[in-house]
Amino acid sequence: MNRIRLAVVSGVNGSSAPEQYSKYAEIFFLRLVHYLNEFVKPDAVAVSGLSAAMKKTAEHLKMPLFLGNDVTVNGILLTSGIPGTAPEKGFVHLPSGPAFRPDASTVQRLKEKHCLCCVARAIPPDRDGGIHFFRPDDFCAEPFRFAVVTLDGDSGRFEVELEQFRLPPGLTDTHVHTPLAYCSENMSMRAVLEIAELEGLEKVAFTEHSGHLYCPIKEYWGGDQSHWFESFPDSGAFQVDRTDLYFHLFHGLDEARYFKGMELDADSRGNIVIKEGVRERLDLTLGAVHVLSKSLSPEKKVEQFFLQAKNLVTGGIDILAHPFRVFSWEGTGEKPETLFDPLVRLLKENNVAAEINFHHNRPDPFFTRKCIDAGVKIALGSDSHNLYEVGFFQPHLRFLREIGYDGDLADILFRKEGKK
Known part of the structure; x- marks a missing residue:
């Protein structure tokens, strides 16, 4: 199976967080873990910006967790770098630098190594060649949003479903x-x-x-x-x-x-x-x-x-x-x-x-x-x-x-x- 549903949660502890969120950040992250485990049920979760306490909470996730070290899920590699050899089923590029912005040569290398998706805060001007570039929102900022990205390497399918913890008005x-x-x-x-x-x-x-x-x-x-x-x-x-x-x-x-x-x-x-x-x-x-x-x-x-x-x-x-x-x-x-x-x-x-x-x-x-x-x-x-x-x-x-x-x-x- 050359397919993955990946929950992407960026900036859990970021500078854009409102003061009240910072007070309850660990509560919100605990909620996120429960929601992913019991309802969303992705194949894997990629998270950035976790405190030490949040990393302990993240241990309760029922699916593989990407925190920077390479993880392979359904044959698809999740990595912060660019592999030397192209993985057979492709890879998802999750660069560790928040300001990562690939230049033309980097984009070409990503294509050559069979990159299915690049999750980057700064999106390059070149979005062609079969690579999907996705820029996530900071979870710590309203509306407290994360994404579930569905990738199918065979069909080229790429879908992003956005979820948020800020509620509709009037509830x-x-x-x-x-x-x-x-x-x-x-x-x-x-x-x-x-x-x-x-x-x-x-x-x-x-x-x-x-x-x-x-x-x-x-x-x-x-x-x-x-x-x-x-x-x-x-x-x-x-x-x-x-x-x-x-x-x-x-x-x-x-x-x-x-x-x-x-x-x-x-x-x-x-x-x-x-x-x-x-x-x-x-x-x-x-x-x-x-x-x-x-x-x-x-x-x-x-x-x-x-x-x-x-x-x-x-x-x-x-x-x-x-x-x-x-x-x-x-x-x-x-x-x-x-x-x-x-x-x-x-x-x-x-x-x-x-x-x-x-x-x-x-x-x-x-x-x-x-x-x-x-x-x-x-x-x-x-x-x-x-x-x-x-x-x-x-x-x-x-x-x-x-x-x-x-x-x-x-x-x-x-x-x-x-x-x-």
Whole structure:
């Protein structure tokens, strides 16, 4: 195979970086690694401008990495120099000097040695002779762009697909966790707002798990054996109450930049896990089914799920978070397709949005398409437990394109206008 898909990421730490980017450069690079591994999946990655910490992060890439030393992928050589002998399947020239500008004699040598593509910051005037010259943008500068270059040495095909982490205007991340989440990795609410501004998010919704606010950590992670899941109203002796602490976290933050929300759990009987008087203090609520009783048969689990989902949807939530993830963690497992139509109708009747969410989840394309066709609004939620996830909507937008939606995002996306 004389073909390669090469991700080209230039200037990760460059002089053109805005101050806020420099503060979160390692967070952005961690996001890039996840995106390349799980969604773009190129044959190889060529990166320049990595710090020592970023080089450690780059070790998690699942494909070959070019940092300057020769790498051969699919028989095609990636090199910073010009080989003495022309490789049989050609080579990609990735010069180490940022100001590299090949003169006429260098271009001739590249042609003679079967160069398929030259990635150079300065493009020479001569672009003929079968060599494709490509000038990448600095990743560190808005719109935080990188490229995926497809080269086919047999057909001469050369394509460049540009990706960026700066988002289209008007988007809200409706599902972001806080330091109070038992599953938080490095969350900071001020950092969330700074990253959101850098990406171009209009707002974020902080939505802490209600169960994490009412249950000690060991009690919450007891799953279907937890007292709260058996019957939340009857588990008072096992509860704590961290809601005042949660609301205290918002002090000093710019109220124009966020919604004050909560992700509401439901117990095994469909009771919503929230205490009286709390909803009135919230701008937005999500509902989520996180636990099903392990002792139930598959059929009874489907019934229990629908009971929980129905009570959440009819109980005044704005968004149903990660529908069906409880059946299919990381995309492994069967979702109950018999519930797709009933749940779509329920969402539509109660004006509740369905969430697209990739946190340990793979949204179902058929369910999502049914929601869009029925007029159910779609919420984009990162479900951030790590700062690299905040506003990480490239998978969401790619998913919408893949299921055939090419219209105006404003026509289908959830917007919070006021309290229910």
